Amino acid sequence: MKNVMILKVIIVCSFLLLECSCSQVAITGRNQLDLVPASTLNSLGAQSYNEFISGHKVSGNVQQTNMVRTVGQRIQKAVEQYCSQNNLSDRIKGYKWEFNLVEDPSVNAFCLPGGKVVVYTGLIPVAKTETGLAVVMGHEIAHAIANHGGERMSQGLLVQMGGMAIEEAMSKQPTQTKNLFVQSYNAGTQYGVLLPYSRLHETEADHIGLIFMAMAGYNPQEAVSFWQRMAVASKGGKPPELLSTHPADATRIKNIEKFMPEAMRYYH
DSSP states (O other), rough: OOOHHHHHHHHHHHHHHHTTEEOOOOOOOOOEOOOOOOHHHHHHHHHHHHHHTSSSSSSOHHHHHHHHHHHHHHHOOOOOOOOHTOOOGGGTTOOEEEEEEEEEOOOOEEETTEEEEEEEEGGGHOOOOEEEEHHHHHHHHHHTTTTTHHHHHHHHHHHTTTTTOOHHHHOOOHHEEEEEEHHHHOOSTTTTTOOOOOOHHHHHHHHHHHHHHHHTOOEEEEEEEEHHHHHHHHSSOOOOOGGGOOOHHHHHHHHHHHHHHHHHHTOO
């Protein structure tokens, strides 16, 4: 009986913790678990980004690099504008944006907390244009602004590390905590198996990314063509990294078309 009472107390306390540790995703308004402070995520993001860049060759293609940075800076301004207009500037507090192109044939890109964005050269032929690149970069930046990685890391702290607070985890189990961060953000493979973004997260990133690219002056209608090209790129061999867990199937295109009227209201 005593053990049952203790278990009930633990369960009640866990629910109270979850209720007090939720935030809302920008644009969609979905409630999400949020146990890791943004300042901690930004610090871990900068560290992981520097390690990644130091271990990879930065592209020497000036034209392609300039395209990545042009698209990135335009989306950055759109994000800052959206956050300012909707009292969400705290979401990007401490961001120190960087946009880099690395020599890698993988069709991939990612964005870490703090605005650290990496595009692989293998993505450029599929993106084709600035607008095609804006689809991907808007999508990846949306993952960061929506705190999808932080949400997954919060879940990992509960499930993999027994509900340990982030400060305690970093102090007592720094390697495991770092591994959890990198896995949560799909920022590289050196720390083990990556955690796939859920379909919910993918759909949210598509939704939010469309709005960010539209605000940046890129036609969101081009997203349909881009994901169709990605689907073609996945046939007949190993799928691109961006599609390794969530194929660009008819459902994705259908969802994008559903979001399109809203996104077009932001396009000028």
